[in-house]
Amino acid sequence: MAKQLKGACIIGQSGGPTSVINASAYGVIKTALECPDITRVYGAAHGIRGVLDDVLYDMGEEDEKELALLLNTPSSALGSCRYKLKDSSVDDSDYKRILEIFKKYDVRYFFYNGGNDSMDTCNKISKYMQQAGYECRIMGVPKTIDNDLYGTDHCPGFASAAKYIATTCMELYLDARVYDKGMVCVLECMGRHAGWLTAAAGVASHFGMGPDLIYLPERVFDVDRFLADVEAVYKKNGNCLVAVSEGTHDENGTLIVEAANANAAVDAFGHKQLGGLASFLADKVKEKLNVKVRPIEFSLMQRCAAHSASATDVNESFLAGKAAVENAVNGITDKMVGFERSYDENGKYVCSIKLIDLAEVANTEKKVPDSMINASANGVTEEFISYVLPLIEGEAKPVYQNGVPRFAKLKKVKAK
Amino acid sequence: MAKQLKGACIIGQSGGPTSVINASAYGVIKTALECPDITRVYGAAHGIRGVLDDVLYDMGEEDEKELALLLNTPSSALGSCRYKLKDSSVDDSDYKRILEIFKKYDVRYFFYNGGNDSMDTCNKISKYMQQAGYECRIMGVPKTIDNDLYGTDHCPGFASAAKYIATTCMELYLDARVYDKGMVCVLECMGRHAGWLTAAAGVASHFGMGPDLIYLPERVFDVDRFLADVEAVYKKNGNCLVAVSEGTHDENGTLIVEAANANAAVDAFGHKQLGGLASFLADKVKEKLNVKVRPIEFSLMQRCAAHSASATDVNESFLAGKAAVENAVNGITDKMVGFERSYDENGKYVCSIKLIDLAEVANTEKKVPDSMINASANGVTEEFISYVLPLIEGEAKPVYQNGVPRFAKLKKVKAK
Numbered sequence: 079m080a081k082q083l084k085g086a087c088i089i090g091q092s093g094g095p096t097s098v099i100n101a102s103a104y105g106v107i108k109t110a111l112e113c114p115d116i117t118r119v120y121g122a123a124h125g126i127r128g129v130l131d132d133v134l135y136d137m138g139e140e141d142e143k144e145l146a147l148l149l150n151t152p153s154s155a156l157g158s159c160r161y162k163l164k165d166s167s168v169d170d171s172d173y174k175r176i177l178e179i180f181k182k183y184d185v186r187y188f189f190y191n192g193g194n195d196s197m198d199t200c201n202k203i204s205k206y207m208q209q210a211g212y213e214c215r216i217m218g219v220p221k222t223i224d225n226d227l228y229g230t231d232h233c234p235g236f237a238s239a240a241k242y243i244a245t246t247c248m249e250l251y252l253d254a255r256v257y258d259k260g261m262v263c264v265l266e267c268m269g270r271h272a273g274w275l276t277a278a279a280g281v282a283s284h285f286g287m288g289p290d291l292i293y294l295p296e297r298v299f300d301v302d303r304f305l306a307d308v309e310a311v312y313k314k315n316g317n318c319l320v321a322v323s324e325g326t327h328d329e330n331g332t333l334i335v336e337a338a339n340a341n342a343a344v345d346a347f348g349h350k351q352l353g354g355l356a357s358f359l360a361d362k363v364k365e366k367l368n369v370k371v372r373p374i375e376f377s378l379m380q381r382c383a384a385h386s387a388s389a390t391d392v393n394e395s396f397l398a399g400k401a402a403v404e405n406a407v408n409g410i411t412d413k414m415v416g417f418e419r420s421y422d423e424n425g426k427y428v429c430s431i432k433l434i435d436l437a438e439v440a441n442t443e444k445k446v447p448d449s450m451i452n453a454s455a456n457g458v459t460e461e462f463i464s465y466v467l468p469l470i471e472g473e474a475k476p477v478y479q480n481g482v483p484r485f486a487k488l489k490k491v492k493a494k
Numbered sequence: 495m496a497k498q499l500k501g502a503c504i505i506g507q508s509g510g511p512t513s514v515i516n517a518s519a520y521g522v523i524k525t526a527l528e529c530p531d532i533t534r535v536y537g538a539a540h541g542i543r544g545v546l547d548d549v550l551y552d553m554g555e556e557d558e559k560e561l562a563l564l565l566n567t568p569s570s571a572l573g574s575c576r577y578k579l580k581d582s583s584v585d586d587s588d589y590k591r592i593l594e595i596f597k598k599y600d601v602r603y604f605f606y607n608g609g610n611d612s613m614d615t616c617n618k619i620s621k622y623m624q625q626a627g628y629e630c631r632i633m634g635v636p637k638t639i640d641n642d643l644y645g646t647d648h649c650p651g652f653a654s655a656a657k658y659i660a661t662t663c664m665e666l667y668l669d670a671r672v673y674d675k676g677m678v679c680v681l682e683c684m685g686r687h688a689g690w691l692t693a694a695a696g697v698a699s700h701f702g703m704g705p706d707l708i709y710l711p712e713r714v715f716d717v718d719r720f721l722a723d724v725e726a727v728y729k730k731n732g733n734c735l736v737a738v739s740e741g742t743h744d745e746n747g748t749l750i751v752e753a754a755n756a757n758a759a760v761d762a763f764g765h766k767q768l769g770g771l772a773s774f775l776a777d778k779v780k781e782k783l784n785v786k787v788r789p790i791e792f793s794l795m796q797r798c799a800a801h802s803a804s805a806t807d808v809n810e811s812f813l814a815g816k817a818a819v820e821n822a823v824n825g826i827t828d829k830m831v832g833f834e835r836s837y838d839e840n841g842k843y844v845c846s847i848k849l850i851d852l853a854e855v856a857n858t859e860k861k862v863p864d865s866m867i868n869a870s871a872n873g874v875t876e877e878f879i880s881y882v883l884p885l886i887e888g889e890a891k892p893v894y895q896n897g898v899p900r901f902a903k904l905k906k907v908k909a910k
Contacts, residue, residue, distance in 0.1 A: 159674050375791070
């Protein structure tokens with residue numbers, strides 16, 4: 079049995095939010111509040127920035143019912159950040175400060191809810207704390223609509239975004255072919271290097287109401303081939319619906335969107351703020367085929383549409399947070415909570431918790447495998463559909479009041 | 495008692511679709527199929543074009559359960575059109591053709607499901623049939639997300655779009671302020687001349703999670719004043735969420751979006767295909783304030799997001815279709831079905847059917863009244879909130895299968 083460790087915990091949220099990142103936070107907060115070993119539960123304002131700036135909220139001061147609303151509240155309730163820690167060998171001032179704050183509040187548990195970059199942050203902090211001889215258990219709680227984290231079958235947040243995209247594609251499929259005169263509609267999905275989200279449009283196609291063509295960043299994108307694909311579909315059907323990942327690129331790895339967005343801003347991780355690909359491609363189609371076109375970006379909606387979240391995703395996200403606390407209290411550290419998939423004797427999908435080394439996860443990206451992309455590089459295979467369907471199963475039921483969702487409003491009482 | 499009129503009926507759908515236009519069509523089809531006086535129920539492919547082209551579907555051939563799915567299926571299941579009939583005094587060839595088709599199928603009831611232009615079409619056909627001495631009862635069944643039809647408290651389709659916008663604004667409000675560094679997010683809503691839909695963003699603001707600024711086309715839009723408004727909010731809060739109608743215009747009536755979209759296409763009614771306003775304004779903000787910006791268009795999603803439709807709207811839309819048939823069979827003609835609002839002794843909203851002369855409705859637009867727009871012309875008043883809240887009440891419950899909505903798939907058997 080692991081040595082008992084008593085002390086406070088911090089939960090922080092980082093990176094782009096999702097519809098269910100708060101469900102994971104709630105899993106951490108609720109479990110930690112009920113845990114005898116955890117003396118206080120602090121929420122860091124804007125992830126690691128809140129630790130550095132000493133802005134922590136006392137989660138024990140929150141109303142229980144309000145906290146429960148986090149299950150269906152989109153975005154990061156505690157605030158997020160895109161702050162990158164330097165290597166401690168280069169500059170350890172941030173780490174010294176984090177240690178200072180951990181000591182100040184007697185923090186012995188640190189839970190960080192985020193994607194690749196956040197797992198890297200966890201890993202760096204953990205190493206520093208070990209070197210400094212400060213006992214602290216550090217666990218990563220995954221989230222990312224991009225579904226690109228290594229070592230886990232899937233990531234909390236992906237399924238809800240996938241469900242939004244599949245549902246919206248079906249609705250747009252019906253809407254975009256309503257007139258006697260057809261059109262080409264280009265839908266742009268998020269996903270810089272991994273095409274999981276864009277692939278989710280294939281669920282709509284699978285049920286006969288989805289994109290005719292789907293382009294993932296796992297394949298080289300050729301504008302001329304794209305135009306030929308669109309022309310062939312349009313000539314045959316009089317309509318064409320296309321889903322395309324913002325991260326599609328040419329054979330040199332240059333993003334197609336860069337032609338449209340030459341001066342896009344760059345964030346702290348060196349990621350470009352993308353967008354405008356749908357418009358760029360729609361213009362190309364208009365130029366070549368002279369048909370009606372409509373570019374549509376799913377923009378932030380795909381990551382915050384909590385009203386259409388997957389019940390499976392909400393449930394699993396909560397469990398990921400809960401498992402992080404339970405495992406840490408049991409002596410585990412330096413792990414990210416992940417999911418393992420199996421099927422029971424009736425072929426029903428079962429999701430179990432697994433633990434993955436932070437060092438393994440950090441900064442590794444999991445892409446859509448070849449077997450899930452069709453031979454023409456413009457669609458997905460049945461293998462992808464079988465993979466994704468259990469994840470989008472079930473409809474989350476947010477609390478509604480006056481016809482709109484009742485999202486959590488935290489008091490955010492500052493820790494003393 | 496009105497003279498009994500036996501014969502077939504045609505239901506057609508016209509103009510931009512909504513999340514619930516099929517609920518109205520289902521109200522017509524189901525009621526007509528059950529009505530002894532109506533011998534056959536035909537659906538016109540692509541509205542009046544289906545009549546002109548003799549493409550009618552026999553609704554009696556459809557599976558009952560599949561028809562019932564129309565209640566929650568977005569877009570126009572029969573297909574829509576934007577075909578404008580000429581005045582019969584100028585060119586009566588279309589009218590002659592319509593009469594020919596009506597005679598061929600013994601059509602004595604014509605139900606047309608659409609907006610302003612469709613009511614005009616109804617009115618013109620009715621006058622021609624009267625002149626030609628052909629007995630036929632013609633009823634308009636309203637639909638428009640724009641909510642701009644004259645004579646009715648509100649229009650089927652508006653409330654579901656309003657609910658989508660209010661809900662999505664709340665989700666975006668939470669998402670767009672998640673980082674420690676703020677941004678200005680500009681949301682573009684549909685609405686050429688009437689700002690009802692954009693005003694619906696005010697519901698989110700009313701509940702503390704919505705746009706800081708809302709601009710309707712009922713007020714002159716001044717780019718400099720807009721920038722000053724945004725700057726003031728951003729300086730105060732470090733974030734700014736703006737909702738703006740695609741139809742905002744300057745003091746000369748020139749659309750703001752025209753600066754961005756000089757060569758936008760024009761449809762058969764002379765309406766310009768708009769879009770791009772959010773990007774244009776976001777660029778202006780970036781230029782002036784040098785802050786992070788994000789333009790978002792609700793695009794077609796706002797009119798087809800059946801998965802988040804208002805249960806009140808679905809119910810009322812069905813009733814509008816049902817009432818059209820019942821009244822026609824009882825001898826009524828040349829009317830549009832409208833809604834009247836009242837409140838019962840407990841202050842609960844009650845919606846009753848009223849009938850409005852087609853001639854009165856056709857081509858008249860109902861705008862947001864002054865009393866619903868704030869004095870600064872950048873928000874809505876409590877009067878608007880009280881008006882819209884009962885309409886968005888209740889969540890429609892589409893049938894889900896495999897994690898996505900199961901929308902109606904009609905057989906569309908051609909009439910003989």
